Each structure stands twice: as structure tokens, then as C-alpha cells.
Amino acid sequence: MQNKQEILEKLTGISSSRKSYYSELVYLVEEMKKKNRQLAVINELTQIQINATWPQTSSYLAAQLSQILAFEHFALTIVKGGMPASYLCIWTDSDWQCRTLTQPAAADPALFIEQVHQKLAEVLPQHFATSVPLRSQLNQTFGFLTLLHQEKRQADKEETELIELVARHVGVVVENSLLFQDVNEKIKIEAQLIQSAKMAAIGEMAAGIAHELNSPLTAILGNSQLLLRDMADGPTAPLMRDIYQCGVRCKKIIQNLLTFSRQEEYLFETVSIDEVVEDVLGLIGYQLSVSGLTITREMNVPSLLFHGSRHQIEQIVINLLLNARDALADSEAPQIVIRSFLAEEAGVRYVGLSVYDNGTGIPKEQLPQIFQPFFSTKERTKGTGLGLSVSLGIAEAHGGRLFAESEENxxxxxTLLLPLLEREEDNHGAETNFDCR
Ligand SMILES: Nc1ncnc2c1ncn2[C@@H]1O[C@H](COP(=O)(O)OP(=O)(O)OP(=O)(O)O)[C@@H](O)[C@H]1O
Ligand SMILES: [Mg+2]
Structure with missing residues (x-):
């Protein structure tokens, strides 16, 4: 009998009397289940999307970690460019809602944690925060994980070890995301340089052509006007009037080309969105209409103003219209609708401009990629894949946004949104209820 007990102890690793044997076994099984759950969650942490936004990453972490750690609220803090940004996740009825809290970094990195706790205490008073640092391979701190509790509590040894283990795993993932963002930023800058070189070359060429055409056109306009005066209402007068009108149109196009090519300084000024559309259509409207497209304009009255670079916003509209033209190449009734409207988001008013086409549409899986530099589905000779990425960069530099909605086939x-430059009439202007999400 004694022997049997010993064998049992050796097999199970449990030294106990027969009475407590089963309860210890149950405890052991529960412990193993807990460890398995922790391992599964830690494994899930590696699934964080490298290109996810920080609020998305923070919500994901909150959802995963709440399965193995006890906390009421959760925050992920990233210290980047001397600016700690905390992404605070608060549990609402069904999911983790994330909000961003930023502040200038303390001069001494050792004070970062205190600073973050102070900021969190402003939003969640009477909560106790416990933070663990996220460290890089070079042992530099680039962020924190913070667990918030309503009651002061002391983590036991096991819990502390688990939090540190989690922080090591999250640290690797977050460091990869930071590296990815850095590389992506560099690719974007490179793309913008290539695109601006391309635009500069087009500008130079346009200026050359416009100068060449300007003098003969002045002669055509002047002479046709003189002849018209002599003809009075003679039978050939309508033909001459036609020549004169066409000349005026050419002059306008040339003026547009000249303005376009001269604008490399990217001056910020007060610009009306109507003028931008007008100028762009003056430049490429003909090119579009010869492709058999119908272009409809629905502009807000009164015209909406913004503060920005006319040239750069024109670039965006040109890119959007040329993309629409390409998407409509095989359409039966190709149509482009350009619409301007007033939009409002979180109390800020925006000038909205949308460019709609009933062309090929964009497959769902490609939609998240179209704003990435060098993403193109066009032939190599036709598209560089820079149009949208550069346009997005310009929109963001103006404090605005550019986004797409589409359905394949x-x-x-x-839609481009730019902060509205308020003027008295706009406050009484037609307001379009627009959902900016
Ligand atoms: N209106 C649209 N309809 C359908 N697909 C579009 C539309 N606009 C953009 N796309 C898709 O997005 C991709 C990226 O567009 P983007 O303007 O950045 O580059 P591109 O037009 O291919 O080249 P580039 O503008 O540099 O000459 C396009 O190749 C196309 O697949
Ligand atoms: Mg394009």
C-alpha cells in the first residue's frame, strides 16, 4: 500500500493524502488551463497588424489582455518624436472604445510614467494605474502598457511576471510597427519627390507650349476682331465669330497652363473650390470630353473657400479626374460627377469635393491599398501608382482628408475634405448633412 502511494506521487507530482488528492488534481488542471489561456493570448499578440493604427492596436491589446489580466481600463502609450501619446481604452457596453491623449514629453525620460499617469488621472480620476515599460532591443523605452483599476491593488509575483512577459512580447510587435511606419514615411517622401519632379517636368513643358502659342493666338484674336468689325452682319460674320470664340477659349487654356506651370512655390492663399474645378477643367476638360465622358458639375452655392495651395489642390483634382477617366475607358455611358458641398465633423466645418465615376470600381481587397505609394493596377507605361498617395499627402498637409468609397463594377x-475658411454668408449657406466617417 505504501508502495502504491509512492508510485502515485511520483506519477502525478502531487504529494498528498488520498483525501486531498482529487482536489489538488483539479487545482493543477485549472492552473494548466490558465497557463494555456495565457500562452494562447500571448501567441495572439503576435497577430497585431503591422499597419494598424495605434488606437486599433490599443483596442486589440485591451481585448486580448482582459482575458488573462484583471483591469477596468487599459492604455497603450507610445513615445515618438518627444511626444508621448496614450491610447486609452474604456470598456463600453460591447467593446473597447479608444481615445487619444497627447502631451509634450517631460525633459527627463524617467518622469514619463508619472506624466502619463497624471494625464490618465485627469480623464479617469480615482483610478490607480500600473505601468510596465516597452523596451527596444537597445533597451530604450519607447512606450508603456498601463492597467487601470478602481481599487488600489498589489499585483502578486505571478501576475507581475505575466505582465512583464506580455510587455516583452508587445514591445517586439510595437517596435516592428514603429519601424514599419518609419520606412513607410520614407517611401512616401520619396514618392512625393518623384511626383513633384514629374509635375515640374509637365509644368516646364506646358510653359514652353503656352509661350509658343501665345503670340500667334494674340494675332488670331486681334485680326478676327478687326475683320468682324469690317464684316458687320455680313453672311460670313458667324464663321468669323466662331473663329474668335475658339481663339478666346484657346487663350483661356493657355493662361491656365501658364498659371499651372508657374506655381511651384506652393503659396498658401484664399482659394475657392469652384475656381479650382474651373481651372482644372480648363486644363484637362477637353482631354476628358474627347474620351466621350459626360462631366456634371454640382457646385455648392455660395462657393466655398479654403486656405491652401491652389496648385496642390488642383493636382489632387487632376489626379482624381484622370483616374476616373481611366476607370471609364470601357464604359458604355461613362459619367463623372464633380460635387462640392459643406461638411461638418466634430464641430469643424469642411469644404467637401467629391469626384464620382461609374467606371470599373475598385475590388474590396484593393481598397485599403490604393493610397499606398506605387500601388497601381495600370500598365507600367500608364500608371506609376503615385497619384493618390501624393494627393493624400497634400490633403493631410492642408489639415484635410481624402478617402474613397467604391463598388466593383x-x-x-x-471625397476630399479641406478645413473651411469661414465667411459670413457661409453661415447661412446651404448645408449638406454629410457623414464624414
Ligand atoms: N476612380 C477609380 N476607379 C477605379 N480604380 C481606381 C480609381 N482611382 C484609383 N483607382 C485604383 O487605384 C490605383 C492607384 O491610383 P493612383 O492614382 O495612385 O495611381 P495610378 O493612377 O495607377 O498611377 P499615376 O496616378 O501615378 O499615374 C489605380 O491604379 C487604380 O487601380
Ligand atoms: Mg492616378
Missing amino acids: GYSKF
Whole structure:
């Protein structure tokens, strides 16, 4: 009997009397289940999307970690460029809602944690925060994980070890995301340089052509005006009037080309969105209409103003229209609708401009990629894949946004939002209820 007990102890690793044997076994099984759950969650942490936004990453971490750690709220803090940004996740009825808290970094990195706790205490008073640092391979701190509790509690040894283990795993993933963002930023800058070189070359060429055409056109306009005066209402007068009108149109196009090519300084000024559309259509409207497209304009009255670079916003609209033209190449009734409207988001008013086409549309899986530099589905000679990425960069530099909605084989709609330059009449202007999400 004694022997049997010994064998049992050796097999199970449990030294106990027969009475407590089963309860210890149950405890052991529960412990193993807990460890398995922790391992599964830690494994899940490696699934964080490298290109996810920080609020998305923070919500994901909160959802995963709440399965193995006890906390009421959760925050991920990233210290980047001397600016700690905390992504605080608060549990609402069904999911983790994330909000961003930023502040200038303390001069001494050792004070970062205190600073983060102070900021969190402003939003969640009477909560106790416990933070663990996220460290890089070079042992530099680039962020924190913070667990928030309503009651002061002391983590036991096991819990502390688990939090540190989690922080090591999250640290690797977050460091990869930071590296990815850095590389992506560099690719974007490179793309912008290539695109601006391309635009500069087009500008130079346009200026050359415009100068060449300007003098003969002045002669055509002047002479046709003189002849018209002599003809009075003679039978050939309508033909001459036609020549004169066409000349005026050419002059306008040339003026547009000249303005376009001269604008390399990217001056910020007060610009009306109507003028931008007008100028762009003056430049490429003909090119579009010869492709058999119908272009409809629905502009807000009164015209909406913004503060920005006319040239750069024109670049965006040109890119959008040329993309629409390409998407409509095989359409039966190709149509482009350009619409301007007033939009409002979180109390800020925006000038909205949408470019709609009923062309090929964009497959769902490609939609997240179209704003990435060098993403193109066009032939190599036709597209560089820079148009949208550069346009997005310009929109963001203006404090605005550019986004797309589309249905494959249905339509594409690109919307540009730029902060509105308020003027008295706009406060009484037609307001479009627009959902900016
Ligand atoms: N209106 C649209 N309809 C359908 N697909 C579009 C539309 N606009 C953009 N796309 C898709 O997005 C991709 C990226 O567009 P983007 O303007 O950045 O580059 P591109 O037009 O291919 O080249 P580039 O503008 O540099 O000459 C396009 O190749 C196309 O697949
Ligand atoms: Mg393009």
C-alpha cells in the first residue's frame, strides 16, 4: 500500500493524502488551463497588424489582455518624436472604445510614467494605474502598457511576471510597427519627390507650349476682331465669330497652363473650390470630353473657400479626374460627377469635393491599398501608382482628408475634405448633412 502511494506521487507530482488528492488534481488542471489561456493570448499578440493604427492596436491589446489580466481600463502609450501619446481604452457596453491623449514629453525620460499617469488621472480620476515599460532591443523605452483599476491593488509575483512577459512580447510587435511606419514615411517622401519632379517636368513643358502659342493666338484674336468689325452682319460674320470664340477659349487654356506651370512655390492663399474645378477643367476638360465622358458639375452655392495651395489642390483634382477617366475607358455611358458641398465633423466645418465615376470600381481587397505609394493596377507605361498617395499627402498637409468609397463594377467616389475658411454668408449657406466617417 505504501508502495502504491509512492508510485502515485511520483506519477502525478502531487504529494498528498488520498483525501486531498482529487482536489489538488483539479487545482493543477485549472492552473494548466490558465497557463494555456495565457500562452494562447500571448501567441495572439503576435497577430497585431503591422499597419494598424495605434488606437486599433490599443483596442486589440485591451481585448486580448482582459482575458488573462484583471483591469477596468487599459492604455497603450507610445513615445515618438518627444511626444508621448496614450491610447486609452474604456470598456463600453460591447467593446473597447479608444481615445487619444497627447502631451509634450517631460525633459527627463524617467518622469514619463508619472506624466502619463497624471494625464490618465485627469480623464479617469480615482483610478490607480500600473505601468510596465516597452523596451527596444537597445533597451530604450519607447512606450508603456498601463492597467487601470478602481481599487488600489498589489499585483502578486505571478501576475507581475505575466505582465512583464506580455510587455516583452508587445514591445517586439510595437517596435516592428514603429519601424514599419518609419520606412513607410520614407517611401512616401520619396514618392512625393518623384511626383513633384514629374509635375515640374509637365509644368516646364506646358510653359514652353503656352509661350509658343501665345503670340500667334494674340494675332488670331486681334485680326478676327478687326475683320468682324469690317464684316458687320455680313453672311460670313458667324464663321468669323466662331473663329474668335475658339481663339478666346484657346487663350483661356493657355493662361491656365501658364498659371499651372508657374506655381511651384506652393503659396498658401484664399482659394475657392469652384475656381479650382474651373481651372482644372480648363486644363484637362477637353482631354476628358474627347474620351466621350459626360462631366456634371454640382457646385455648392455660395462657393466655398479654403486656405491652401491652389496648385496642390488642383493636382489632387487632376489626379482624381484622370483616374476616373481611366476607370471609364470601357464604359458604355461613362459619367463623372464633380460635387462640392459643406461638411461638418466634430464641430469643424469642411469644404467637401467629391469626384464620382461609374467606371470599373475598385475590388474590396484593393481598397485599403490604393493610397499606398506605387500601388497601381495600370500598365507600367500608364500608371506609376503615385497619384493618390501624393494627393493624400497634400490633403493631410492642408489639415484635410481624402478617402474613397467604391463598388466593383459599380462606381468609385473619392471625397476630399479641406478645413473651411469661414465667411459670413457661409453661415447661412446651404448645408449638406454629410457623414464624414
Ligand atoms: N476612380 C477609380 N476607379 C477605379 N480604380 C481606381 C480609381 N482611382 C484609383 N483607382 C485604383 O487605384 C490605383 C492607384 O491610383 P493612383 O492614382 O495612385 O495611381 P495610378 O493612377 O495607377 O498611377 P499615376 O496616378 O501615378 O499615374 C489605380 O491604379 C487604380 O487601380
Ligand atoms: Mg492616378
